[in-house]
Amino acid sequence: MARITREEVAHVAHLARLTFREEELDKFTSQLNDILLYMDKLNSADTAGVAPMTHAAVRGNAFREDVTTPSLAPGESLANAPDSRGEFFRVPKVIE
Amino acid sequence: MELHALTIHELQDKLRAGETTAADILASVCRRIDAVEDKVHAYITLTREAAELQAAAADAAIRRGEMEALTGMPIALKDILCTRGVPTTCGSRILADFVPPYDATVVEKLRAAGAVLVGKTNLDEFAMGSSTETSYFGATRNPWDLDRIPGGSSGGSAAAVAADECVAALGSDTGGSIRQPAALCGVVGMKPTYGRVSRFGLVAFASSLDQVGPLTKDVEDAAILMNVIAGHDPREATSATVEVPDYRSFLNRGVAGLRIGVPREYFLAGIDPEVRVAVEAALGVLEAGGARLVEISLPHTEYCLAVYCIVAPAEACSNLARYDGVRYGFRAPEGRDLLDMYKQSRSAGFGAEVKRRIVIGTYVLSSGYYEAYYKQASRVRALIRRDFDQAFTRCDVIATPTSPTAAFRIGERIDDPLKMYLSDILTISANLAGIPGITVPCGFTAGGLPMGLQFLAGAFQEGLLIQAGAAYETLAATGPLIARRKRERMPLD
Numbered sequence: 001m002a003r004i005t006r007e008e009v010a011h012v013a014h015l016a017r018l019t020f021r022e023e024e025l026d027k028f029t030s031q032l033n034d035i036l037l038y039m040d041k042l043n044s045a046d047t048a049g050v051a052p053m054t055h056a057a058v059r060g061n062a063f064r065e066d067v068t069t070p071s072l073a074p075g076e077s078l079a080n081a082p083d084s085r086g087e088f089f090r091v092p093k094v095i096e
Numbered sequence: 097m098e099l100h101a102l103t104i105h106e107l108q109d110k111l112r113a114g115e116t117t118a119a120d121i122l123a124s125v126c127r128r129i130d131a132v133e134d135k136v137h138a139y140i141t142l143t144r145e146a147a148e149l150q151a152a153a154a155d156a157a158i159r160r161g162e163m164e165a166l167t168g169m170p171i172a173l174k175d176i177l178c179t180r181g182v183p184t185t186c187g188s189r190i191l192a193d194f195v196p197p198y199d200a201t202v203v204e205k206l207r208a209a210g211a212v213l214v215g216k217t218n219l220d221e222f223a224m225g226s227s228t229e230t231s232y233f234g235a236t237r238n239p240w241d242l243d244r245i246p247g248g249s250s251g252g253s254a255a256a257v258a259a260d261e262c263v264a265a266l267g268s269d270t271g272g273s274i275r276q277p278a279a280l281c282g283v284v285g286m287k288p289t290y291g292r293v294s295r296f297g298l299v300a301f302a303s304s305l306d307q308v309g310p311l312t313k314d315v316e317d318a319a320i321l322m323n324v325i326a327g328h329d330p331r332e333a334t335s336a337t338v339e340v341p342d343y344r345s346f347l348n349r350g351v352a353g354l355r356i357g358v359p360r361e362y363f364l365a366g367i368d369p370e371v372r373v374a375v376e377a378a379l380g381v382l383e384a385g386g387a388r389l390v391e392i393s394l395p396h397t398e399y400c401l402a403v404y405c406i407v408a409p410a411e412a413c414s415n416l417a418r419y420d421g422v423r424y425g426f427r428a429p430e431g432r433d434l435l436d437m438y439k440q441s442r443s444a445g446f447g448a449e450v451k452r453r454i455v456i457g458t459y460v461l462s463s464g465y466y467e468a469y470y471k472q473a474s475r476v477r478a479l480i481r482r483d484f485d486q487a488f489t490r491c492d493v494i495a496t497p498t499s500p501t502a503a504f505r506i507g508e509r510i511d512d513p514l515k516m517y518l519s520d521i522l523t524i525s526a527n528l529a530g531i532p533g534i535t536v537p538c539g540f541t542a543g544g545l546p547m548g549l550q551f552l553a554g555a556f557q558e559g560l561l562i563q564a565g566a567a568y569e570t571l572a573a574t575g576p577l578i579a580r581r582k583r584e585r586m587p588l589d
Contacts, residue, residue: 016458017420031364032459035405045476080424081422092432
Protein backbone atom coordinates (compact mmCIF):
# COMPACT_ATOMS: atom_id res chain seq x y z
CA MET A 1 0.00 0.00 0.00
CA ALA A 2 1.28 3.46 -0.88
CA ARG A 3 2.14 5.48 2.20
CA ILE A 4 2.14 8.79 0.40
CA THR A 5 0.45 9.77 -2.87
CA ARG A 6 1.73 12.01 -5.61
CA GLU A 7 -0.79 14.67 -4.60
CA GLU A 8 0.36 14.52 -0.97
CA VAL A 9 3.98 14.96 -2.02
CA ALA A 10 2.97 18.01 -4.05
CA HIS A 11 1.02 19.39 -1.07
CA VAL A 12 3.86 18.83 1.40
CA ALA A 13 6.25 20.44 -1.09
CA HIS A 14 3.99 23.49 -1.16
CA LEU A 15 4.01 23.63 2.66
CA ALA A 16 7.82 23.54 2.53
CA ARG A 17 7.87 26.21 -0.20
CA LEU A 18 9.23 23.92 -2.90
CA THR A 19 7.97 23.12 -6.38
CA PHE A 20 8.75 19.92 -8.26
CA ARG A 21 8.72 19.19 -11.96
CA GLU A 22 6.47 16.31 -13.07
CA GLU A 23 9.31 13.78 -13.35
CA GLU A 24 10.75 14.88 -9.99
CA LEU A 25 7.34 14.34 -8.42
CA ASP A 26 7.17 10.78 -9.76
CA LYS A 27 10.67 9.92 -8.56
CA PHE A 28 10.23 11.50 -5.12
CA THR A 29 6.85 9.84 -4.56
CA SER A 30 8.35 6.43 -5.25
CA GLN A 31 11.47 7.08 -3.12
CA LEU A 32 9.47 8.55 -0.22
CA ASN A 33 7.18 5.52 -0.23
CA ASP A 34 10.19 3.23 0.15
CA ILE A 35 11.50 5.34 3.04
CA LEU A 36 8.12 5.59 4.81
CA LEU A 37 7.61 1.86 4.39
CA TYR A 38 10.97 1.29 6.07
CA MET A 39 9.87 3.52 8.96
CA ASP A 40 6.93 1.18 9.66
CA LYS A 41 9.46 -0.95 11.45
CA LEU A 42 9.19 1.45 14.41
CA ASN A 43 5.67 0.20 15.11
CA SER A 44 7.09 -3.11 16.26
CA ALA A 45 9.04 -1.43 19.09
CA ASP A 46 7.30 -1.60 22.47
CA THR A 47 7.24 2.01 23.66
CA ALA A 48 4.43 1.76 26.21
CA GLY A 49 5.18 4.18 29.05
CA VAL A 50 8.38 5.50 27.42
CA ALA A 51 8.77 9.29 27.48
CA PRO A 52 9.91 10.74 24.13
CA MET A 53 13.54 11.87 23.95
CA THR A 54 13.83 14.94 21.74
CA HIS A 55 17.28 16.04 22.82
CA ALA A 56 20.55 14.63 24.13
CA ALA A 57 21.43 17.68 26.24
CA VAL A 58 20.76 17.15 29.93
CA ARG A 59 20.71 20.72 31.16
CA GLY A 60 17.67 22.97 31.35
CA ASN A 61 17.55 26.53 30.10
CA ALA A 62 20.88 28.26 29.59
CA PHE A 63 20.46 31.70 31.13
CA ARG A 64 22.89 34.60 30.79
CA GLU A 65 23.09 38.07 32.26
CA ASP A 66 20.88 40.57 30.45
CA VAL A 67 23.62 42.87 29.20
CA THR A 68 24.10 44.34 25.75
CA THR A 69 27.11 43.18 23.76
CA PRO A 70 28.34 44.43 20.37
CA SER A 71 26.36 43.18 17.38
CA LEU A 72 26.82 43.39 13.63
CA ALA A 73 26.70 46.80 11.98
CA PRO A 74 23.79 47.25 9.52
CA GLY A 75 26.18 47.21 6.57
CA GLU A 76 27.58 43.82 7.64
CA SER A 77 24.10 42.40 8.20
CA LEU A 78 23.03 43.48 4.73
CA ALA A 79 26.22 42.49 2.92
CA ASN A 80 24.86 39.07 1.90
CA ALA A 81 21.39 40.28 0.92
CA PRO A 82 20.40 39.43 -2.68
CA ASP A 83 18.60 42.78 -2.85
CA SER A 84 18.78 45.64 -0.38
CA ARG A 85 18.17 49.37 -0.31
CA GLY A 86 19.44 51.67 2.42
CA GLU A 87 19.10 49.73 5.67
CA PHE A 88 16.39 47.40 4.36
CA PHE A 89 16.04 44.02 2.66
CA ARG A 90 13.98 44.33 -0.52
CA VAL A 91 11.45 41.64 -1.48
CA PRO A 92 8.88 41.31 -4.28
CA LYS A 93 5.58 43.08 -3.66
CA VAL A 94 3.64 41.45 -0.80
CA ILE A 95 0.37 43.41 -0.83
CA GLU A 96 -1.55 44.28 -3.98
CA MET B 97 59.55 12.14 4.88
CA GLU B 98 58.02 15.27 3.38
CA LEU B 99 56.66 17.76 5.91
CA HIS B 100 53.10 17.43 4.58
CA ALA B 101 53.11 13.73 5.47
CA LEU B 102 53.78 14.35 9.18
CA THR B 103 51.37 14.66 12.11
CA ILE B 104 50.68 17.71 14.28
CA HIS B 105 52.80 16.39 17.13
CA GLU B 106 55.70 15.50 14.83
CA LEU B 107 55.63 18.94 13.19
CA GLN B 108 55.37 20.70 16.54
CA ASP B 109 58.46 18.81 17.73
CA LYS B 110 60.32 19.99 14.63
CA LEU B 111 59.21 23.59 15.17
CA ARG B 112 60.27 23.48 18.80
CA ALA B 113 63.66 22.06 17.82
CA GLY B 114 64.08 24.80 15.21
CA GLU B 115 64.33 22.20 12.42
CA THR B 116 61.67 23.80 10.25
CA THR B 117 59.37 26.82 10.04
CA ALA B 118 55.63 27.33 9.73
CA ALA B 119 56.26 28.88 6.30
CA ASP B 120 58.09 25.73 5.14
CA ILE B 121 55.33 23.48 6.47
CA LEU B 122 52.67 25.50 4.65
CA ALA B 123 54.75 25.53 1.47
CA SER B 124 55.02 21.74 1.61
CA VAL B 125 51.25 21.35 2.07
CA CYS B 126 50.59 23.80 -0.80
CA ARG B 127 52.93 21.87 -3.11
CA ARG B 128 51.04 18.73 -2.22
CA ILE B 129 47.71 20.43 -2.96
CA ASP B 130 49.06 21.61 -6.33
CA ALA B 131 50.15 18.05 -7.11
CA VAL B 132 47.04 16.07 -6.13
CA GLU B 133 44.00 18.32 -5.72
CA ASP B 134 42.99 17.93 -9.39
CA LYS B 135 42.58 14.21 -8.76
CA VAL B 136 41.00 14.32 -5.28
CA HIS B 137 38.91 17.53 -5.27
CA ALA B 138 38.88 17.77 -1.48
CA TYR B 139 38.45 21.54 -1.34
CA ILE B 140 35.77 24.02 -2.34
CA THR B 141 37.82 27.11 -1.39
CA LEU B 142 41.56 27.51 -0.78
CA THR B 143 42.73 30.43 1.37
CA ARG B 144 46.40 30.37 0.53
CA GLU B 145 47.13 34.09 0.90
CA ALA B 146 45.55 34.34 4.34
CA ALA B 147 47.33 31.11 5.30
CA GLU B 148 50.71 32.60 4.32
CA LEU B 149 50.07 35.55 6.64
CA GLN B 150 49.06 33.17 9.44
CA ALA B 151 52.21 31.09 8.88
CA ALA B 152 54.35 34.25 9.02
CA ALA B 153 52.61 35.23 12.27
CA ALA B 154 53.26 31.71 13.61
CA ASP B 155 56.97 31.98 12.81
CA ALA B 156 57.11 35.38 14.51
CA ALA B 157 55.42 33.90 17.58
CA ILE B 158 57.90 31.00 17.63
CA ARG B 159 60.80 33.48 17.49
CA ARG B 160 59.28 35.21 20.54
CA GLY B 161 59.15 31.81 22.26
CA GLU B 162 55.35 31.63 22.16
CA MET B 163 54.17 28.18 21.05
CA GLU B 164 50.46 27.48 21.27
CA ALA B 165 48.88 24.04 20.78
CA LEU B 166 48.52 24.44 16.99
CA THR B 167 51.11 27.07 16.11
CA GLY B 168 51.93 26.77 12.40
CA MET B 169 49.70 23.74 11.76
CA PRO B 170 47.92 23.77 8.35
CA ILE B 171 44.34 22.79 9.12
CA ALA B 172 41.31 22.46 6.82
CA LEU B 173 37.71 23.26 7.74
CA LYS B 174 34.58 21.54 6.47
CA ASP B 175 32.73 24.17 4.48
CA ILE B 176 29.81 24.17 6.92
CA LEU B 177 31.79 26.06 9.58
CA CYS B 178 31.42 29.82 9.32
CA THR B 179 34.63 31.70 8.53
CA ARG B 180 34.68 35.49 8.68
CA GLY B 181 35.30 36.93 5.22
CA VAL B 182 35.70 33.50 3.58
CA PRO B 183 32.82 31.90 1.60
CA THR B 184 30.91 29.21 3.50
CA THR B 185 28.81 27.30 1.00
CA CYS B 186 27.63 24.11 2.74
CA GLY B 187 28.15 22.52 -0.69
CA SER B 188 24.92 24.17 -1.82
CA ARG B 189 23.97 26.51 -4.63
CA ILE B 190 21.77 28.38 -2.15
CA LEU B 191 24.85 29.48 -0.16
CA ALA B 192 27.32 29.59 -3.07
CA ASP B 193 28.00 33.30 -2.52
CA PHE B 194 27.53 33.47 1.25
CA VAL B 195 30.39 35.17 3.11
CA PRO B 196 29.85 35.00 6.88
CA PRO B 197 30.46 38.17 8.91
CA TYR B 198 31.69 36.06 11.86
CA ASP B 199 33.75 32.99 12.77
CA ALA B 200 32.34 29.81 14.29
CA THR B 201 33.55 29.35 17.88
CA VAL B 202 35.73 26.40 16.86
CA VAL B 203 37.33 28.55 14.14
CA GLU B 204 38.05 31.30 16.68
CA LYS B 205 39.63 28.68 18.92
CA LEU B 206 41.83 27.31 16.13
CA ARG B 207 42.99 30.81 15.26
CA ALA B 208 43.75 31.57 18.93
CA ALA B 209 45.77 28.35 19.11
CA GLY B 210 47.96 29.49 16.22
CA ALA B 211 46.54 27.31 13.41
CA VAL B 212 47.10 28.10 9.74
CA LEU B 213 43.75 27.73 7.95
CA VAL B 214 44.36 26.38 4.44
CA GLY B 215 40.84 26.12 3.09
CA LYS B 216 37.26 24.93 3.18
CA THR B 217 36.59 21.29 2.33
CA ASN B 218 33.89 19.69 0.23
CA LEU B 219 30.85 18.00 1.73
CA ASP B 220 27.48 16.57 0.83
CA GLU B 221 25.03 19.45 0.46
CA PHE B 222 24.20 20.70 3.98
CA ALA B 223 26.01 17.59 5.29
CA MET B 224 23.16 15.38 4.01
CA GLY B 225 24.80 12.32 2.55
CA SER B 226 27.35 9.56 3.01
CA SER B 227 29.45 9.95 -0.12
CA THR B 228 30.19 13.67 -0.79
CA GLU B 229 28.48 13.18 -4.15
CA THR B 230 25.59 15.58 -3.45
CA SER B 231 27.81 18.68 -3.29
CA TYR B 232 26.82 21.43 -5.74
CA PHE B 233 30.55 21.77 -6.42
CA GLY B 234 31.07 18.19 -7.60
CA ALA B 235 32.17 14.94 -5.94
CA THR B 236 35.33 14.36 -3.92
CA ARG B 237 37.28 11.21 -4.71
CA ASN B 238 38.79 8.68 -2.34
CA PRO B 239 42.61 9.12 -2.40
CA TRP B 240 43.02 5.32 -2.09
CA ASP B 241 40.94 4.67 -5.24
CA LEU B 242 39.88 7.62 -7.35
CA ASP B 243 36.85 5.77 -8.74
CA ARG B 244 35.42 5.49 -5.24
CA ILE B 245 33.67 7.85 -2.83
CA PRO B 246 35.54 9.16 0.22
CA GLY B 247 32.47 8.69 2.43
CA GLY B 248 30.50 11.60 3.74
CA SER B 249 29.39 14.02 4.56
CA SER B 250 32.84 15.25 5.72
CA GLY B 251 34.40 13.54 2.69
CA GLY B 252 36.50 16.56 1.72
CA SER B 253 38.05 16.77 5.18
CA ALA B 254 38.75 13.01 5.29
CA ALA B 255 40.23 12.96 1.78
CA ALA B 256 42.35 16.07 2.47
CA VAL B 257 43.86 14.47 5.60
CA ALA B 258 44.41 11.11 3.87
CA ALA B 259 46.04 12.74 0.83
CA ASP B 260 48.23 15.00 3.01
CA GLU B 261 46.55 18.13 1.60
CA CYS B 262 46.42 19.40 5.20
CA VAL B 263 47.79 18.13 8.49
CA ALA B 264 44.39 17.78 10.15
CA ALA B 265 40.81 18.93 9.59
CA LEU B 266 37.54 19.64 11.31
CA GLY B 267 34.28 18.03 10.24
CA SER B 268 30.77 17.70 11.57
CA ASP B 269 28.92 14.50 12.46
CA THR B 270 25.12 14.19 12.51
CA GLY B 271 24.79 10.44 11.82
CA GLY B 272 28.39 9.40 11.17
CA SER B 273 29.61 12.22 8.93
CA ILE B 274 33.04 12.38 10.60
CA ARG B 275 33.54 8.71 11.47
CA GLN B 276 32.32 7.03 8.25
CA PRO B 277 34.50 9.11 5.84
CA ALA B 278 37.45 8.85 8.25
CA ALA B 279 37.11 5.06 8.18
CA LEU B 280 36.77 4.95 4.39
CA CYS B 281 39.84 7.18 3.92
CA GLY B 282 42.02 5.47 6.55
CA VAL B 283 42.25 8.34 9.04
CA VAL B 284 41.16 8.96 12.64
CA GLY B 285 37.85 10.74 13.25
CA MET B 286 36.07 11.65 16.47
CA LYS B 287 32.53 12.72 17.15
CA PRO B 288 32.50 14.26 20.63
CA THR B 289 29.64 14.03 23.13
CA TYR B 290 26.67 16.23 22.25
CA GLY B 291 27.40 19.58 23.93
CA ARG B 292 31.17 18.98 24.29
CA VAL B 293 32.13 21.22 21.34
CA SER B 294 30.30 24.44 20.53
CA ARG B 295 27.95 24.44 17.54
CA PHE B 296 27.97 28.25 17.30
CA GLY B 297 28.76 29.03 13.67
CA LEU B 298 28.22 25.43 12.52
CA VAL B 299 25.45 25.76 9.93
CA ALA B 300 22.60 23.71 11.40
CA PHE B 301 21.42 20.43 9.87
CA ALA B 302 19.78 18.49 12.74
CA SER B 303 20.31 20.47 15.91
CA SER B 304 19.86 17.65 18.44
CA LEU B 305 22.41 15.47 16.61
CA ASP B 306 25.10 17.77 15.12
CA GLN B 307 28.59 17.87 16.65
CA VAL B 308 31.92 19.28 15.40
CA GLY B 309 35.00 17.08 15.69
CA PRO B 310 38.52 16.37 14.40
CA LEU B 311 39.80 14.25 11.50
CA THR B 312 43.49 13.50 11.97
CA LYS B 313 46.37 11.21 10.99
CA ASP B 314 46.59 9.62 14.43
CA VAL B 315 44.89 9.53 17.82
CA GLU B 316 47.42 11.85 19.46
CA ASP B 317 46.48 14.57 16.96
CA ALA B 318 42.81 14.00 17.73
CA ALA B 319 43.59 14.54 21.43
CA ILE B 320 45.51 17.73 20.59
CA LEU B 321 42.60 19.13 18.56
CA MET B 322 40.05 18.12 21.19
CA ASN B 323 42.07 20.02 23.80
CA VAL B 324 41.64 23.13 21.63
CA ILE B 325 38.00 22.88 20.53
CA ALA B 326 36.23 21.33 23.55
CA GLY B 327 34.63 23.45 26.25
CA HIS B 328 31.70 25.60 27.23
CA ASP B 329 30.53 28.40 24.95
CA PRO B 330 28.11 30.97 26.40
CA ARG B 331 26.89 31.68 22.85
CA GLU B 332 25.52 28.16 22.44
CA ALA B 333 22.56 27.10 24.57
CA THR B 334 23.25 23.34 24.50
CA SER B 335 26.98 23.75 25.19
CA ALA B 336 27.95 21.68 28.25
CA THR B 337 29.57 23.16 31.34
CA VAL B 338 31.34 19.87 32.13
CA GLU B 339 35.05 20.32 32.82
CA VAL B 340 37.45 19.47 29.95
CA PRO B 341 40.29 17.09 30.88
CA ASP B 342 43.69 17.10 29.16
CA TYR B 343 42.94 14.53 26.47
CA ARG B 344 46.64 13.89 25.89
CA SER B 345 46.89 12.48 29.40
CA PHE B 346 44.90 9.44 28.16
CA LEU B 347 47.31 8.57 25.35
CA ASN B 348 49.65 6.13 27.05
CA ARG B 349 47.38 4.36 29.49
CA GLY B 350 47.07 1.12 27.50
CA VAL B 351 44.09 -1.21 27.65
CA ALA B 352 45.11 -3.56 30.47
CA GLY B 353 41.95 -4.22 32.45
CA LEU B 354 39.79 -2.07 30.18
CA ARG B 355 36.38 -3.68 29.67
CA ILE B 356 35.49 -3.56 25.96
CA GLY B 357 31.87 -4.31 25.15
CA VAL B 358 31.18 -6.15 21.90
CA PRO B 359 27.54 -5.71 20.83
CA ARG B 360 26.43 -8.73 18.80
CA GLU B 361 23.92 -6.58 16.86
CA TYR B 362 26.78 -4.70 15.17
CA PHE B 363 28.23 -7.84 13.59
CA LEU B 364 25.12 -9.15 11.85
CA ALA B 365 23.94 -9.36 8.24
CA GLY B 366 24.88 -6.46 6.01
CA ILE B 367 28.40 -6.24 7.37
CA ASP B 368 30.94 -7.05 4.69
CA PRO B 369 32.82 -10.24 5.70
CA GLU B 370 36.20 -8.53 5.17
CA VAL B 371 35.17 -5.76 7.57
CA ARG B 372 33.93 -8.24 10.15
CA VAL B 373 37.12 -10.27 9.98
CA ALA B 374 39.26 -7.12 10.32
CA VAL B 375 37.35 -5.87 13.34
CA GLU B 376 37.39 -9.29 15.00
CA ALA B 377 41.14 -9.38 14.46
CA ALA B 378 41.40 -5.92 16.04
CA LEU B 379 39.43 -7.19 19.05
CA GLY B 380 41.95 -10.02 19.32
CA VAL B 381 44.80 -7.51 19.34
CA LEU B 382 43.12 -5.53 22.12
CA GLU B 383 42.51 -8.70 24.14
CA ALA B 384 46.14 -9.72 23.73
CA GLY B 385 47.01 -6.24 25.00
CA GLY B 386 45.20 -6.94 28.25
CA ALA B 387 41.66 -5.72 27.50
CA ARG B 388 38.72 -7.78 28.71
CA LEU B 389 36.12 -8.43 25.99
CA VAL B 390 32.54 -8.42 27.27
CA GLU B 391 29.68 -9.62 25.11
CA ILE B 392 26.86 -7.10 25.34
CA SER B 393 23.53 -6.45 23.63
CA LEU B 394 22.06 -3.19 22.34
CA PRO B 395 18.64 -4.62 21.53
CA HIS B 396 17.14 -1.56 19.83
CA THR B 397 19.96 -1.26 17.29
CA GLU B 398 17.70 -2.39 14.44
CA TYR B 399 15.58 0.75 14.91
CA CYS B 400 18.40 3.31 14.79
CA LEU B 401 18.22 4.03 11.08
CA ALA B 402 14.42 4.39 11.04
CA VAL B 403 14.56 6.78 14.02
CA TYR B 404 17.26 8.80 12.31
CA CYS B 405 15.31 8.91 9.03
CA ILE B 406 12.55 10.71 10.95
CA VAL B 407 14.40 12.83 13.50
CA ALA B 408 17.12 14.22 11.21
CA PRO B 409 14.78 15.38 8.40
CA ALA B 410 12.25 16.73 10.93
CA GLU B 411 14.92 18.96 12.44
CA ALA B 412 16.44 19.74 9.03
CA CYS B 413 13.20 20.96 7.47
CA SER B 414 12.82 23.46 10.33
CA ASN B 415 16.45 24.59 10.12
CA LEU B 416 16.36 24.96 6.34
CA ALA B 417 13.19 27.08 6.40
CA ARG B 418 15.49 30.08 6.87
CA TYR B 419 16.74 29.90 3.28
CA ASP B 420 14.14 32.13 1.71
CA GLY B 421 16.19 34.33 -0.63
CA VAL B 422 15.64 37.43 1.51
CA ARG B 423 18.50 38.07 3.96
CA TYR B 424 21.26 35.99 2.40
CA GLY B 425 21.72 33.20 -0.08
CA PHE B 426 20.48 32.57 -3.59
CA ARG B 427 17.37 34.37 -4.85
CA ALA B 428 15.73 33.30 -8.10
CA PRO B 429 15.20 36.45 -10.14
CA GLU B 430 11.93 35.37 -11.77
CA GLY B 431 9.63 35.29 -8.70
CA ARG B 432 6.22 36.86 -9.49
CA ASP B 433 5.37 37.58 -5.86
CA LEU B 434 6.83 36.79 -2.44
CA LEU B 435 5.50 33.21 -2.25
CA ASP B 436 6.64 32.46 -5.78
CA MET B 437 10.05 33.98 -5.04
CA TYR B 438 10.42 31.66 -2.01
CA LYS B 439 9.48 28.60 -4.05
CA GLN B 440 11.63 29.45 -7.06
CA SER B 441 14.67 30.29 -4.91
CA ARG B 442 14.44 27.17 -2.75
CA SER B 443 13.65 24.84 -5.66
CA ALA B 444 16.61 26.09 -7.71
CA GLY B 445 18.90 26.55 -4.68
CA PHE B 446 18.58 23.10 -3.06
CA GLY B 447 19.64 19.80 -4.62
CA ALA B 448 17.61 16.58 -4.74
CA GLU B 449 18.74 14.99 -1.47
CA VAL B 450 18.09 18.16 0.52
CA LYS B 451 14.63 18.52 -1.02
CA ARG B 452 13.89 14.86 -0.29
CA ARG B 453 14.72 15.35 3.39
CA ILE B 454 12.78 18.63 3.62
CA VAL B 455 9.69 16.86 2.26
CA ILE B 456 10.11 13.86 4.59
CA GLY B 457 10.64 16.16 7.57
CA THR B 458 7.64 18.32 6.74
CA TYR B 459 5.52 15.20 6.26
CA VAL B 460 6.45 13.45 9.53
CA LEU B 461 5.78 16.64 11.48
CA SER B 462 2.46 17.42 9.80
CA SER B 463 -0.74 17.01 11.79
CA GLY B 464 -2.12 13.50 11.53
CA TYR B 465 1.35 11.97 11.10
CA TYR B 466 3.26 13.60 13.97
CA GLU B 467 2.20 10.97 16.55
CA ALA B 468 2.82 7.99 14.29
CA TYR B 469 6.21 9.12 13.07
CA TYR B 470 8.03 11.83 15.03
CA LYS B 471 6.67 11.00 18.47
CA GLN B 472 7.11 7.25 18.08
CA ALA B 473 10.65 7.84 16.79
CA SER B 474 11.43 10.00 19.83
CA ARG B 475 10.19 7.23 22.15
CA VAL B 476 12.35 4.63 20.43
CA ARG B 477 15.25 7.10 20.65
CA ALA B 478 14.84 7.03 24.44
CA LEU B 479 15.09 3.22 24.32
CA ILE B 480 18.28 3.43 22.24
CA ARG B 481 19.76 5.75 24.85
CA ARG B 482 18.67 3.36 27.61
CA ASP B 483 20.41 0.45 25.82
CA PHE B 484 23.70 2.37 26.04
CA ASP B 485 23.15 3.38 29.69
CA GLN B 486 22.69 -0.27 30.56
CA ALA B 487 25.62 -1.45 28.42
CA PHE B 488 28.01 1.01 30.09
CA THR B 489 27.32 -0.52 33.50
CA ARG B 490 29.11 -3.64 32.16
CA CYS B 491 31.88 -2.16 30.02
CA ASP B 492 34.04 0.97 29.71
CA VAL B 493 33.95 1.32 25.93
CA ILE B 494 32.13 -0.45 23.10
CA ALA B 495 33.92 -1.64 19.95
CA THR B 496 32.24 -2.10 16.56
CA PRO B 497 33.00 -1.73 12.87
CA THR B 498 32.65 1.93 11.80
CA SER B 499 31.13 1.33 8.37
CA PRO B 500 29.51 -1.89 7.14
CA THR B 501 31.60 -1.78 3.96
CA ALA B 502 34.77 -0.17 2.63
CA ALA B 503 34.42 2.70 0.12
CA PHE B 504 31.91 2.04 -2.65
CA ARG B 505 32.07 3.27 -6.25
CA ILE B 506 31.02 6.75 -7.27
CA GLY B 507 27.43 6.61 -8.52
CA GLU B 508 26.74 3.20 -7.00
CA ARG B 509 24.14 4.31 -4.44
CA ILE B 510 23.21 7.83 -5.49
CA ASP B 511 19.79 6.87 -6.90
CA ASP B 512 18.86 4.59 -4.00
CA PRO B 513 18.46 6.79 -0.89
CA LEU B 514 17.75 3.90 1.50
CA LYS B 515 20.85 2.01 0.40
CA MET B 516 22.87 5.21 0.85
CA TYR B 517 21.42 5.70 4.36
CA LEU B 518 22.53 2.16 5.28
CA SER B 519 26.16 3.41 5.03
CA ASP B 520 25.62 5.04 8.43
CA ILE B 521 23.88 2.17 10.16
CA LEU B 522 26.71 1.62 12.68
CA THR B 523 27.37 5.29 13.49
CA ILE B 524 23.88 6.79 13.87
CA SER B 525 23.26 5.36 17.34
CA ALA B 526 25.93 7.58 18.95
CA ASN B 527 24.25 10.73 17.61
CA LEU B 528 20.80 9.61 18.75
CA ALA B 529 22.13 8.82 22.25
CA GLY B 530 24.39 11.90 22.35
CA ILE B 531 27.50 9.85 23.21
CA PRO B 532 31.01 10.18 21.76
CA GLY B 533 32.65 7.89 19.20
CA ILE B 534 36.01 7.55 17.51
CA THR B 535 37.16 5.60 14.47
CA VAL B 536 40.71 4.38 14.01
CA PRO B 537 42.09 2.59 10.92
CA CYS B 538 42.15 -1.21 11.33
CA GLY B 539 43.68 -2.49 8.13
CA PHE B 540 42.92 -2.80 4.43
CA THR B 541 40.69 -4.96 2.27
CA ALA B 542 42.24 -7.32 -0.26
CA GLY B 543 41.48 -4.59 -2.79
CA GLY B 544 43.59 -2.10 -0.81
CA LEU B 545 40.79 -0.03 0.75
CA PRO B 546 41.02 1.13 4.39
CA MET B 547 38.61 -0.07 7.09
CA GLY B 548 37.75 1.46 10.46
CA LEU B 549 37.30 0.24 14.04
CA GLN B 550 34.82 2.31 16.07
CA PHE B 551 34.88 2.82 19.84
CA LEU B 552 31.90 4.34 21.68
CA ALA B 553 31.86 5.54 25.30
CA GLY B 554 29.47 7.12 27.77
CA ALA B 555 28.74 10.84 27.65
CA PHE B 556 31.84 13.02 28.27
CA GLN B 557 34.14 9.96 28.28
CA GLU B 558 36.15 11.04 25.21
CA GLY B 559 39.26 10.31 27.29
CA LEU B 560 38.43 6.59 27.24
CA LEU B 561 38.12 6.73 23.44
CA ILE B 562 41.54 8.37 23.18
CA GLN B 563 42.92 5.73 25.53
CA ALA B 564 41.46 2.77 23.62
CA GLY B 565 42.19 4.25 20.19
CA ALA B 566 45.79 5.14 20.99
CA ALA B 567 46.39 1.72 22.56
CA TYR B 568 45.05 -0.07 19.49
CA GLU B 569 47.13 2.13 17.20
CA THR B 570 50.27 1.16 19.13
CA LEU B 571 49.45 -2.53 19.53
CA ALA B 572 48.55 -2.97 15.85
CA ALA B 573 51.29 -0.61 14.61
CA THR B 574 48.80 1.02 12.24
CA GLY B 575 50.90 4.18 11.82
CA PRO B 576 53.80 2.47 10.00
CA LEU B 577 51.33 0.26 8.07
CA ILE B 578 49.44 3.25 6.67
CA ALA B 579 52.65 5.15 5.88
CA ARG B 580 53.97 2.19 3.91
CA ARG B 581 50.65 1.63 2.11
CA LYS B 582 50.52 5.32 1.18
CA ARG B 583 53.93 5.12 -0.44
CA GLU B 584 53.19 1.88 -2.24
CA ARG B 585 49.49 1.98 -3.08
CA MET B 586 48.00 5.47 -3.05
CA PRO B 587 47.41 6.36 -6.72
CA LEU B 588 48.34 10.04 -6.43
CA ASP B 589 52.02 10.28 -7.30
